[in-house]
Amino acid sequence: MPALEVEGLARHYGEREALSDVSLSLAEGQTLVVFGPNGAGKTTLLRVLATLLRPHAGDVRVLGSKLPEQAWAIRGHVGLLGHEPLLYRELTARENLRFHARLHGVEEQRVSEVLAAVAMGGRANEPLRTLSRGMVQRVAVARAVLHDPELLLLDEPNSNLDPAAVELVAPLIGAASGRTRVICSHDPTGGLAEADLVLGLRAGRPALLRTAAEVDRDDVAQLYR
Amino acid sequence: MSSVQAPQQTPRERHAVREVGLWRTVGALLRKELLVELRTLESVPAMSLFAVTTFVIFHFALNRGSVEGDLAGGILWVTLLFAAILGVNRLFVADADQGGFDGFLLAPVDRSAMFIAKLATLLAFLIVLEFVAVPAFAILLLGAPLGPALPGLVATLALGDLGVAVIGTLVAAMAVRTRARDLLGPLLALPLFVPIVIGGARATSPLLVTTHVVGVGGPQTRWLLTLGLYDLVFGLIAYALFDFLLED
Numbered sequence: 001m002p003a004l005e006v007e008g009l010a011r012h013y014g015e016r017e018a019l020s021d022v023s024l025s026l027a028e029g030q031t032l033v034v035f036g037p038n039g040a041g042k043t044t045l046l047r048v049l050a051t052l053l054r055p056h057a058g059d060v061r062v063l064g065s066k067l068p069e070q071a072w073a074i075r076g077h078v079g080l081l082g083h084e085p086l087l088y089r090e091l092t093a094r095e096n097l098r099f100h101a102r103l104h105g106v107e108e109q110r111v112s113e114v115l116a117a118v119a120m121g122g123r124a125n126e127p128l129r130t131l132s133r134g135m136v137q138r139v140a141v142a143r144a145v146l147h148d149p150e151l152l153l154l155d156e157p158n159s160n161l162d163p164a165a166v167e168l169v170a171p172l173i174g175a176a177s178g179r180t181r182v183i184c185s186h187d188p189t190g191g192l193a194e195a196d197l198v199l200g201l202r203a204g205r206p207a208l209l210r211t212a213a214e215v216d217r218d219d220v221a222q223l224y225r
Numbered sequence: 226m227s228s229v230q231a232p233q234q235t236p237r238e239r240h241a242v243r244e245v246g247l248w249r250t251v252g253a254l255l256r257k258e259l260l261v262e263l264r265t266l267e268s269v270p271a272m273s274l275f276a277v278t279t280f281v282i283f284h285f286a287l288n289r290g291s292v293e294g295d296l297a298g299g300i301l302w303v304t305l306l307f308a309a310i311l312g313v314n315r316l317f318v319a320d321a322d323q324g325g326f327d328g329f330l331l332a333p334v335d336r337s338a339m340f341i342a343k344l345a346t347l348l349a350f351l352i353v354l355e356f357v358a359v360p361a362f363a364i365l366l367l368g369a370p371l372g373p374a375l376p377g378l379v380a381t382l383a384l385g386d387l388g389v390a391v392i393g394t395l396v397a398a399m400a401v402r403t404r405a406r407d408l409l410g411p412l413l414a415l416p417l418f419v420p421i422v423i424g425g426a427r428a429t430s431p432l433l434v435t436t437h438v439v440g441v442g443g444p445q446t447r448w449l450l451t452l453g454l455y456d457l458v459f460g461l462i463a464y465a466l467f468d469f470l471l472e473d
Contacts, residue, residue: 050331051331072333075330075333076243078331080327082327084327086324086327088261088325090265090319091260099253099256099257100332102250102252102253103245103253103332104243104333106243
């Protein structure tokens, strides 16, 4: 059973069409990388797959559940790392993760484990507002994988991270994590290296959908011209 | 690092989702709400300061030594409601601005937990507000002694607070995702608060008189029942609607 099956997906905001006629299928454990200029619909696609936005047309199945009717069935199986860290600035990293752990029924011990995994154990008791953006992003990575999700939805996951931090979080959100992943990216080299399947969006419409082996940097660059 | 890597299980076994009970979720949300308020002190101090300042203004504006009866009940309830509006307006701001809604919506939990937790949070804010505002009202404005009126006043305030918390939570959830949330919240809430002001002030007025202190009974009981019924009706409406307000 594919992890993602999308057929004719459309989503609009008022009059504006954010996504139109998007169709794809992604096998379990594979990685879909989505390229496209700003406003192309990448984030909207992630939010639809995360059940945060309803599809306005088309057939969308995530981990076998049809959206939006069976959205409840996949909550807890999805980890989202978006532009916002989904963390409270006034709470410490540990308090934030404890809060999410309680919502997901995860043991407290797991909080310390993921904090250690992103090398934030030493700053875990400081309010988030006092941490650098890179540190907050590391805590956000810890939050996204805290409940060991089957599907990871990553919107430019390496933004704000230095090269050492990118290596640090790779076992959690990289290919080695063994999770099915959808990654929005502007980086052709890094993105293509991660991808099994590549989707290019332009103005909400698919302009490119091929396996990674069939795509080169020029194909991606075309999307931005 | 090895501690966070996956054990050798099938994906479904490995990613089994644990169900989290409603009250456990409410507990987690409530704890977070109170922690955020303790760190920011954005709502309760502003509400309390507003109420005390308003009483000071009334004290000088009315140009009289003290107030009692209908006037006292009216001043107390109108001031408390306007102070409550400050809390209502801030109730969902941290969630909307810092992605708390999305974090909550991604979790496999009952959406009603957020309604219950927010209602309890606002109720707690109102109770703390009244610990400050009622003594300040007694000192600055009230002619009658507060002591004998206290049991009746506590009962009336409790029912009024519940109504304000229910309506405030519902309205705040409706307004917070709009651009004009600071305006829309009060515009939606104030008309719905009118029956609470009427019921609260009518039930309180007989308690705040110098000549005689009336216990809870007669017309007062009718107003308390009216408040209770209003709370119940809006509680059911809010509980039924709240999930839809969180959805896209």
